[in-house]
Amino acid sequence: MTTSVSDLPDAGAQPGQQSTRRKFLVFTIMAFGMFMALIDIQIVAASLNDVQAGLSAGPDEVSWVQTAYLIAELIMIPFSAFLAQAISTRWLFSVSAAFFTLFSIGCGMAWNIESMIVLRALQGFAGGAMVPTVFAVGFVLFEGKQRAMVPAILGMTAVLAPTLGPTVGGLVTFYLDWRWIFFINVLPGLLICVGAALLIDVDRPDLSMLRRIDWLHFVAMALALGCFEYVLEEGPRKDWFSDSGIVIAAWVSIVSFGLFIERSLYSNNPIVSLVPFRDRTFSIACLLNLVIGFGLYSSTYLVPVFLGRVRGFDSLEIGTTVFVVGIGQLVSTIIAARASEKVDRRLIISVGFLGLALSLWLTSRVTSNWGFDELLVPQVARGLFLMLCIVPSVNMALSSFQGVELRQASGLFNLMRNLGGAIGIATVNTWLQDDARTQGLRLSESLGAKAVAAQELMGQLALKIAADTPDSSHAFLMAQGILGRLVGREALTLAFGDVFRLMAMMFVVALLLVPLCKVPPAAPGTAEDDK
Incomplete structure (x- = not known):
């Protein structure tokens, strides 16, 4: 050193x-x-x-x-x-x-x-x-x-x-x-x-x-890092190991990492x-x-x-x-x-x-x-x-x-x-x-526990929307959509x-x-x- x-x-x-x-x-x-x-x-x-x-x-x-x-x-x-x-x-x-x-x-x-x-x-x-x-x-x-x-x-x-x-x-x-x-x-x-x-x-x-x-060393490193990053990137979207592609990539990464360590320690030219x-x-x-x-x-x-x-x-x-x-x-x-x-x-x-x-x-x-x-x-x-x-x-x-x-x-x-x-x-x-x-479910439970207040809020929103939309059922659906987006944003x-x-x-x-x-x-x- x-x-x-x-x-x-x-x-x-x-x-x-x-x-x-x-x-x-x-x-x-x-x-x-x-x-x-x-x-x-x-x-x-x-x-x-x-x-x-x-x-x-x-x-x-x-x-x-x-x-x-x-x-x-x-x-x-x-x-x-x-x-x-x-x-x-x-x-x-x-x-x-x-x-x-x-x-x-x-x-x-x-x-x-x-x-x-x-x-x-x-x-x-x-x-x-x-x-x-x-x-x-x-x-x-x-x-x-x-x-x-x-x-x-x-x-x-x-x-x-x-x-x-x-x-x-x-x-x-x-x-x-x-x-x-x-x-x-x-x-x-x-x-x-x-x-x-x-x-x-x-x-x-x-x-x-x-x-x-040592090309085997390089390939092992590339596969270990590349597959590991693929698992990290795609895992959240594909529900992690419930997806066969994620499982295969994880195994390739683990095996390649083991080979990478072996070549790092024992290769003549790592x-x-x-x-x-x-x-x-x-x-x-x-x-x-x-x-x-x-x-x-x-x-x-x-x-x-x-x-x-x-x-x-x-x-x-x-x-x-x-x-x-x-x-x-x-x-x-x-x-x-x-x-x-x-x-x-x-x-x-x-x-x-x-x-x-x-x-x-x-x-x-x-x-x-x-x-x-x-x-x-x-x-x-x-x-x-x-x-x-x-x-x-x-x-x-x-x-x-x-x-x-x-x-x-x-x-x-x-x-x-x-x-x-x-x-x-x-x-x-x-x-x-x-x-x-999780937060969305909690907020939905809170709204369910206070159903009267939630219905009043929904009714007020529907009335305001009804001023521009003659169809009352459509106004109510729009009010539900607004409340749903609000809950999603806060969650x-x-x-x-x-x-x-x-x-x-x-x-x-x-x-x-x-x-x-x-x-x-x-x-x-x-x-x-x-x-």
Whole structure:
């Protein structure tokens, strides 16, 4: 774990000797590439109705526009460490940006839902390589106080990108067209591709690794992650294991995962190494990152769904309501970076988890008339405390690794965050559907217990409708429909509150893991810089 970069067979570039200006330019290019890859996970969230209408797709089909991207990205993230060693960080990042741009154009030109899903999967696979690579390079390029800013900046990027996704997508869809949420990637994608090819120089390729790829290992990983995500995505809609397709996918995932573990441990040339998990603090930081990913992606998913289904907001209104989370994240980035240099990281992450639990509990008080004003404080608080979770977890996970192990650890750590997001979105969907049915039954029972009052309300509604509809029976049916929609709306609102409350409790329970972490040693060069 203490092997120096210069001692590694792929590290002939001596990145530490580059000028500070070049280091920051390289880091900026790579961070922007990571931002572009992560924002595209959620950029379609506020525009799914427009995509559905534009491609004549069903509601079950259009959800795969997001899911296909996430599955493919999950597969590439752990694979990127192997590819960076094989073809070098420079060409991995540049080629990834090029293909990401190409497939973005393809998504914008999609002619039906099937082509969109395939192209989104390819886009996610290409973009996935840019996410963990920048973490590893940031820790290699910088030392001392400069290194302390790496987890803060990348943590902010990792959190801000999916948060701003619905806002950017909503604005672009409202003022241009839904296809432009993909076309806007073209210019920055080309700049990143060229900039990465010209400026990144942190290692040397070992092309012989490409001839020794353990394809069985790769297929096992792809099937394990892909089938697992399929179970999570389709399970709520198909009543989980009562559907034969879900059962088959679950078994394939379990068997493939077993094979993946076997190849990771015994393959002569594994594409994913599990060695970093020997470090207890890294393992616990990965579990904490799984919880952070659950909270980050689930809350980012739930608020637009609430605003669309309960409040009836359009894509622009949804986008302008949720963007305030990003303001809180920007403010707390500097606080988190400075605090991580002087305060025990376990204390910082404990404050972050408690604060995030508080923000989720505040959101759980939601009512059916909540909009921008009511969501302002909970959302800003969520943005503030998310950074206090992300920054120390990155430091705890990666600060004790160098060289090849740093790449491997970065891939696994980032995988856990996105895997937490995939699990989170599927879980909260299930909670929401089940709880909405339960709350609807309770409200119906309450109306039945107060049948006289309910009948009076129905009669008053029917009388008002009768003023415009001469048929009294039709007016009564319309009144029943209005009351039914009202009950459904309130049941769904109560379900949203219960889901946010469960998420708050999850963050409180996760605090039990924090004391198990060790205080990581100071990064090389820190003491020197502090003199």
